[in-house]
Amino acid sequence: MISLNEFHQDFLQSILSDAESRGLMKPQAFFENVCEELVSSGELSNNYTAAEYIKTGMEVYGYDFDQERKILSLLVHQFFQEDEIETLTKSHIYSKFNRLKSFYKKCTLGLYKDLEETSEAFSMAYNIFRYRQENKFDKIRLIILTDGKSTRTLSNIPSELIDDIVTEFRVIDIEYIYKIFLSEYNDSDSELEIKIPCLEISTLTDEYKSYLTVLNGNYIVDIYEKFGQKLFEQNVRTFLQFKGSVNKGIRNTIEYKPELFFAYNNGITATATDIEMDNFGNISKIVNFQIVNGGQTTSAIYAAKKVSKLDVSNVNVQMKLSVVKDKEKQNDFVSKVSEYANTQNKVNKSDFFSNSPFHKEIKNYSKRIWVAAVSGSQRRTHWFYERVRGEYLNEQAYLTNAQKKQFQLENPKEQLIDKTFLSKSENVWLQKPDIVSRGAQYSFSTFAEYITNLLEKDNLAITESYFKDAISRVIMFRSVEKLVSKSSWYDGGYRAQIVAYTIAYLSYLVEKTGKHLNFNLIWEEQKLPDALIDILKVISKSVYDGIINTPEGSANVSEWCKNSRCWELIKQMKVNITLDNRLLIDKEDLKYSKREDKKEKKLENSIEMQILTITTPSEVWNAMYDHYKKYEFVSSITRTQLDILEKMAKKSLNPPSEKQSKILYQLYQQADTDGVI
Structure with missing residues (x-):
């Protein structure tokens, strides 16, 4: 596994290279890279905007307005760009936070009126003023981004009330960025502590286990409050607001018939890589919890309580939880569940782009x-x-x-x-x-x-x-x-x-x-x-x-x-x-070039298929044939495909033709998806 120091060196070189290749100032490249990482991991919303404003006693480099969770975030950075990991001291941290607080207070008093209208700082100050005037946020987050390490003498900064609004303080340091890297690439686990009853559903496969359970509306609000868009990282669709007829129906049920929500709603489909049970048969922990169908339901319940101030304590939602312990197969499994299970809103095929060829x-x-x-x-x-x-x-x-x-x-x-x-x-x-x-x-x-x-x-x-x-x-x-x-x-x-x-x-x-x-x-x-x-x-x-x-x-x-x-x-x-x-x-020259490219690619694909069929061990073809022969009447493969597979398993194709290789290649891909091989 890559160590923190190795990651820091690589991260620093990435920033310096990005700055050089794109004509950015180094701190600007650092800030942009970290913020985009935070957007992709769900820490910031798609509304994140970079905007710099530095004056005596004030400093800010960007802001974010999470419309769903009603959170305003103000961001500042400390980019050391040193070979060794520097420490961000307690006094440095408080100084940065005080500058952010001063900026926010000035914005609420109309700072934008003193700024040049064509500047990014004007847009930022004006929007913050407008959001506050219209009471659009009920939480403020002040965030410091740094390539250093936060001092160990400051383990927690208590929230404050600023302008009667709860204000949280966060330091995103190199260790935090390193953890994002580990979770994205090395499959670091996230854990959800919970206590919900469940019914295990018998399955005929070891590929996954399935459970039926119920989540209370307040549980859903708490989970979304904690994890936000990270709950849906396997499913690119986000909340569509109360615009579609489905979402309006969800809101109306919550407001007027909450006790009937369980009956009316299709519920949530979720996946995990593991669960833990307590002595009473309740699920006590869910590892790598992901909602793959029911994002609309989740967000709607959250918005109903946070935005519309509705009581969701009588709302109960059924949940189907599938536990797929093989992480290598989880992405394919999630895509199939999303594609086949989602009925609340139209699912675009682009939602499964992570598995695109x-x-x-x-x-x-x-x-x-x-x-x-x-x-x-x-x-x-x-x-x-x-x-x-x-x-x-x-x-x-x-x-x-x-x-x-x-x-x-x-x-x-x-x-x-x-x-x-x-x-x-x-x-x-x-x-x-x-x-x-x-x-x-x-x-x-x-x-x-x-x-x-x-x-x-x-x-x-x-x-x-x-x-x-x-x-x-x-x-x-x-x-x-x-x-x-x-x-x-x-x-x-x-x-x-x-x-x-x-x-x-x-x-x-x-x-x-x-x-x-x-x-x-x-x-x-x-x-x-x-x-x-x-x-x-x-x-x-x-x-x-x-x-x-x-x-x-x-x-x-x-x-x-x-x-x-x-x-x-x-x-x-x-x-x-x-x-x-x-x-x-000319267009004609381009068309000719594209035709030649596709001919070459078709040839490459054909060769690739033939190589795979010849180099795949015979025991693999035998396992595939035994499986599809056993489930011949319920599987989707044709009699012709099964005949070719049988011949390949019995080594009577020596070698398979180009057409046979294509069929065998497709069967191999299907078997891989089905978990047969």
Whole structure:
């Protein structure tokens, strides 16, 4: 297992590399990375916004408004960026918290009136003032982020009342960030202490155990209060508010007929990796508790009590709990349960994107494709695709020092790309800057839907050319970030929005020519051509002028950029540029290239299937045949498939044909999903 010190070194290098490749200040890169990690783990909501304000006695770098849980969070950081882990002292901690408190109090008194309307600080101060005036939050969280270690002399900071509102104090230090890494990559367990009666349901498989139980409304509120969106991390859907007819029905039942809730509601479907029972047959502990169906019910009950102030003590909800002890099979099991069990609201196939073949395809290409040596370098490298935070570090865990050095040379930090950043660079080229402006998690969810639909229409869509073009778009995104930061007109605000709208506008201009941008020019040099940089400089300045001139009644630039009307207005800009034909490629040339890519991929897939069928031991085919023969009348495989499987088990296919290999490959995949092998 990776130690804390090793994690700290890797984390620090990631921050420094990210700052360098994207033109960020190092503390800014630290703050952004940690906040996005907190959003993905459910600590912060999708409303999180970075905004800096530093004055005498005041300091803040961002804020978050969790609309469901009615929590306002103010964030500050202390980035030491030292090789050794520094200690954040007690006096330092209290100083940071006092600065946050002063800022909050000034905001409630109308600080925004003294700020420049086009600044990010104005939007932050104005929103905090408005939230307080409208009583939209009933808890404040003041949060310090640091790459240091919180002093051991301060184990707990008691809550306070500020402006008659409960205020909590939290320090997110390197140990806390390390624990997030362990939970995401090394399957660290989370535990829920509880006491609920249950009935064990007999099953005919060792794959899982199932229990029926009942949760009281107050229990549900307490659990959601503690864990928030982390309860649903296996299920990307979030609460839809009381807008749909289903959610309105839930609210009405809670308010007028709470005693009938159990009868009317479909209940909750949940999973865990283990449970503990007490001497009376009650469930006393649930390990890795996840709600995979019933998120609407859970959130609605919470909102009913916290927002509508309704009594939920008479509300009881049935729960089906499946315990899957094999963590390797849990993701597949959860996806199937979500897909088959959910009836309350429509479930999009993109909700199961974590298991999409897209990730496997991109990962395979990232390992296989070498980047051309550039700028006199004699060493070829890879772009490393990190689907789960920590993969880059974990792949080095058991390497010798020499092997680790070789790995880092071939996979340099500056060529590390994660799924959320990839979704942003792809979405802006798809002309969705308003979506990207809503935050990394929202952008990722939208991208998941796009890719899922794309693969449904064409399962060969993710080719080698797609991978190279996607990496080229990442290079473009990072380059525009640097370009904006260095521009003389840039005053430090709304960089993320400027970047998103700049690249989207370029995509829009290219589309109007009837041609395509030649991304191969970027891939071959691993940088933007000078002619393209000159064009982007002009576009970015026009975009900046466009987004800060918000329409009347929309003084908040951040919120305006999330609006699709903003994108419609930006598209109407007249920018004095000419696209050099050398940057473009004709549609017919692109179509030909795509056809050739798909032919090659189809051949690769066919070879991969044949290799798997030949190298799989005969005892595996025998186990598969015995299982599907036994359950022949209830399984979904056909007689033809079973005949081919029997021949393979009896070694009478030597070797199997291309068509037979495809059928056997599909059966192998199904058997793996069904837990047969």
